[in-house]
Amino acid sequence: MNLWLTEFQTDNLGLTARITETLFSGRSEFQDVAVVDSLEFGRMLVLDGVFQTSIFDEFVYHEMIAHVPLATHPNPKTVLVIGGGDGGTIREVVKHQSVELAEMVEIDGMVVDVCKQFLPEISAALIQKHPKLSLKIGDGIQHMKEAENKYDVIIVDCSDPIGPGEGLFTHAFYQDVHKALKEDGLFVQQTDSPLYHHPLIKRLTKDIRSLFPITRTYLAHIPIYPGGMHCFTIGSKQYDPLKVDAVTRSDFADNRYFNQEIFKSCFALPNFVKEFLK
Amino acid sequence: MNLWLTEFQTDNLGLTARITETLFSGRSEFQDVAVVDSLEFGRMLVLDGVFQTSIFDEFVYHEMIAHVPLATHPNPKTVLVIGGGDGGTIREVVKHQSVELAEMVEIDGMVVDVCKQFLPEISAALIQKHPKLSLKIGDGIQHMKEAENKYDVIIVDCSDPIGPGEGLFTHAFYQDVHKALKEDGLFVQQTDSPLYHHPLIKRLTKDIRSLFPITRTYLAHIPIYPGGMHCFTIGSKQYDPLKVDAVTRSDFADNRYFNQEIFKSCFALPNFVKEFLK
Numbered sequence A, B: 001m002n003l004w005l006t007e008f009q010t011d012n013l014g015l016t017a018r019i020t021e022t023l024f025s026g027r028s029e030f031q032d033v034a035v036v037d038s039l040e041f042g043r044m045l046v047l048d049g050v051f052q053t054s055i056f057d058e059f060v061y062h063e064m065i066a067h068v069p070l071a072t073h074p075n076p077k078t079v080l081v082i083g084g085g086d087g088g089t090i091r092e093v094v095k096h097q098s099v100e101l102a103e104m105v106e107i108d109g110m111v112v113d114v115c116k117q118f119l120p121e122i123s124a125a126l127i128q129k130h131p132k133l134s135l136k137i138g139d140g141i142q143h144m145k146e147a148e149n150k151y152d153v154i155i156v157d158c159s160d161p162i163g164p165g166e167g168l169f170t171h172a173f174y175q176d177v178h179k180a181l182k183e184d185g186l187f188v189q190q191t192d193s194p195l196y197h198h199p200l201i202k203r204l205t206k207d208i209r210s211l212f213p214i215t216r217t218y219l220a221h222i223p224i225y226p227g228g229m230h231c232f233t234i235g236s237k238q239y240d241p242l243k244v245d246a247v248t249r250s251d252f253a254d255n256r257y258f259n260q261e262i263f264k265s266c267f268a269l270p271n272f273v274k275e276f277l278k
Helices: A058-072 A088-093 A109-118 A140-146 A163-169 A171-180 A198-209 A260-265 A271-277 B058-072 B088-093 B109-118 B140-146 B163-169 B171-180 B198-209 B260-265 B271-277
Strands: A004-010 A013-027 A032-038 A042-047 A050-054 A078-083 A101-106 A133-137 A151-157 A181-190 A214-221 A229-236 B004-010 B013-027 B032-038 B042-047 B050-054 B078-083 B101-106 B133-137 B151-157 B181-190 B214-221 B229-236
Touching: A013 A109, A032 A109, A042 A109, A050 A058, A058 A088, A058 A151, A058 A181, A058 A214, A058 A229, A058 A260, A078 A088, A078 A140, A078 A163, A088 A101, A088 A151, A101 A109, A101 A140, A109 A133, A140 A163, A140 A171, A151 A171, A163 A171, A171 A181, A171 A198, A171 A229, A198 A214, A198 A229, A198 A271, A214 A271, A214 B214, A260 B260, B013 B109, B032 B109, B042 B109, B050 B058, B058 B088, B058 B151, B058 B181, B058 B214, B058 B229, B058 B260, B078 B088, B078 B140, B078 B163, B088 B101, B088 B151, B101 B109, B101 B140, B109 B133, B140 B163, B140 B171, B151 B171, B163 B171, B171 B181, B171 B198, B171 B229, B198 B214, B198 B229, B198 B271, B214 B271
Parallel strands: A078 A101, A078 A151, A101 A133, A151 A181, B078 B101, B078 B151, B101 B133, B151 B181
Antiparallel strands: A004 A013, A013 A032, A013 B013, A032 A042, A042 A050, A181 A229, A214 A229, B004 B013, B013 B032, B032 B042, B042 B050, B181 B229, B214 B229
């Protein structure tokens, strides 16, 4: 069978991958959840038809969303991951020696269960119930409303701003994130593609800038995401990633993307990105 | 009509773009040549079914293949572009004040003619017959055999190493490039995707290292190329891009990608790339 799964990344652009098997396909309370085996990307998690992560490239996203903020904070002890149901981000967070508590609040329990079953390489820290980990199945937005002065670093590892991720890209949410952070805390969020989603990035950057004295944008190459060019945004109360000298703490032996030079260089933005972030 | 053009970037992966019109489709002596209008990428040049360049993203490739080597050489006067039939690279080369002669040797006259007709934004320097430009329709490999100690910078702006570009990825060709360069000359070549073509990149890097004391790899985000992560390789007899302090000469007001920080940061390689380049 000549089976192809196509994600329409925009109305006029698709990425299509040859599939050998559908391992899981179901509907949770929040979204369509699927796991497929592809020849190019290996096993993939697909939510509402959107490629979320794959064995082929998951290391880029997970290392970059975890190690960049955790290398910016000089001593992150209490870390929260909102979303990130596949477990890849928390797998990277718990590697950091300073981290004592790694909380995770994922809205969709089916994503966690399915990833533990079919993507154990990614969800390793969830499967082994890592001693630093505290997992809650629940609403990250609600969790943010209730937390105060609690976290050193918050990582918003969300899907696109349609469906369950929608409320995670609002000014109200960023206000709650600000409140939930300690007085020297910082947060990071995946903020989609600067090629295709710049109105979104422009708006959320403005929102974050209105709340955080230090707002920084960084980039990574993620082939399964639109254009392969992916954006992350940091809001920080005190620590500026551009002023961090050495981040050897995050140079884990098994890093496949992140290193010292990547940390320094990921904040270099092409002119067209600088332009819409003005 | 719901018309989509799919480039199969590998046997198991395709990028598909919605097309509104085919403006040109022909067969040259060397390859299939087509120009289409797409909704996502605007007008595109397609050779042998492979997306070559588009109005949407051409600035990334052309600025990065031209300004990085020309910013590395302190005083490039005589520059050769091999390939680059769309004219985008030469358009960037002639902007450099130091450049007195910009030669271009393109094997396929049909590509030049078609781009001048349908992609005038890209082929501007060809259309206006820029005073620095000398265009030859001919074989770049043969041209290299005949040139000696002539060029400050050579830019190999080729298509993939199948079809007419094949001979541009060989040790014999790099030997001729070395001979054609002045004693402090350097060259650059587009060298495909580190995600999908690493055996090729590994091999050609070894070849270039065997001839040039300084060999450097750099990256750019190019959404129409596989994975959006694209590689360029520099072979240099004397000047090391990692030791260049300021490249303000290349900070043209109309740059949309290249700037000082991009120049510094594009040489930062993820661990998985470093690994296969060892």
